[in-house]
Amino acid sequence: MDKEVLGKEIKKLRKLRNLTQKQLAEGICNQSEISRLEKGEVFPSIDILHLVANKLKVPTFYFYEVLIHDNISYKNNLTGKLMTLVQNKDYIEVYKLVENELKKTECHPEFKQFLLWQYYVSAYYLKKINSDTCLTELKLLLQQQTFGTNVIQDLFIKNSIANIYAEKRKFKESIRYYDSILNSEIDSLEYTAFRNKVLYNLSKVLFLDNQIELSLSTLDEAIEWLCRNSDMSLLGQVYFQKAECLEKLNYPYDEISECYKKALFFFKLLGLTYYEKIIIEKKQRYLN
Structure with missing residues (x-):
């Protein structure tokens, strides 16, 4: 031992x-x-x-x-590598790595749940399985007994379910899962940071569902948390989404412009060139 x-x-x-x-x-x-x-x-x-x-x-x-x-060092390295691939949307490599890992000897239930989560989500985005199959498998993962040692992982899986429902434009189901995450009573820094990402995801779905005022208040909550905790990671995206809400609600030009300019500032600061290109191409009239 x-x-x-x-x-x-x-x-x-x-x-x-x-x-x-x-x-x-x-x-x-x-x-x-x-x-x-x-x-x-x-x-x-x-x-x-x-x-x-x-x-x-x-x-x-x-x-x-x-x-x-568990080989802790190996598991942590693989987990980190997979999450980086997911951020880069390299689902081909994610699927390949996870498929090989699942062929090996039995691992701890918590880690196996993580691998299966990545397996089904990557399979869905690679069109190897349809959305209904993916949702069913992810929901089954939430029912598995992993002894509650990583409740955050269950919330990550719920977030994936909510995202897929949003892509299917089943906004009611998507919002229900996001709310379930946001109403969790977990006191940890990891949850607090993740909760803010979920707020942002929820705001986008509310916007698509034409609940613009509620989307705006959700974004203001996210901005307040990010500023209070000196966390710039999502400020660009959040300000961009807020500006779109203000546009939809016909707010004054100056208020909309200020939000888009703040979004562009954080995109440049954090090197988010993909988002920077979008805002320059589509919202140039607010950047003058």
Whole structure:
């Protein structure tokens, strides 16, 4: 058994549950022992591992599953590579990598759920399966028992479902899934950042569904969060979408122009040349 792998998993789950080392240790052992566990310096006794598992809300055998199936470094590298490919919409390479990985020996349920998620979504965008098949398989993934160790991953899958419904112009179903994500009570930085991306996705669907005022208020919520947290990652897209809402609602030229100019500024700052080209080509009259 690998002490370092076990320690990293305990630390990951503790942060996911929003617990400090002191809170995790309470009623179990000294905080210093939790610190040593997470650093991979010692193995816990069976009794302590059982108590730690209970407080982290996973069955004790989960840790044995991790130690048996998971090569943490390999898994993290593959996950990072796949997510980069997805961002670049290279679904051919995603499909190829995941298909090969799924042919290997059994992996931990959480990681297998991740691989199958990428497999079905890439298959859909490559037209190997239709939207209905993809939606069915993604919904089945949400029903699989992964012990709740990565609730964020379930929300990512819900976001994919919402996106596909939006592409099918089934806006009611799409909005329902986005709302489900936004109403989740998860206290983690990863969720908070992801939630803002979902707000942006929701605003686009509301716009397409002609709920312009609601789209605008959703965008203002996203802008307020991004500015408060000094996060520029989506500001260009959000300001662009807000400008389109203002156009649709016949706001004054100056207000629309200001939003498009802000969008262009952030596109240039972040090197988003694809979006920069779109705004220059289609919204030039507001950039003078």
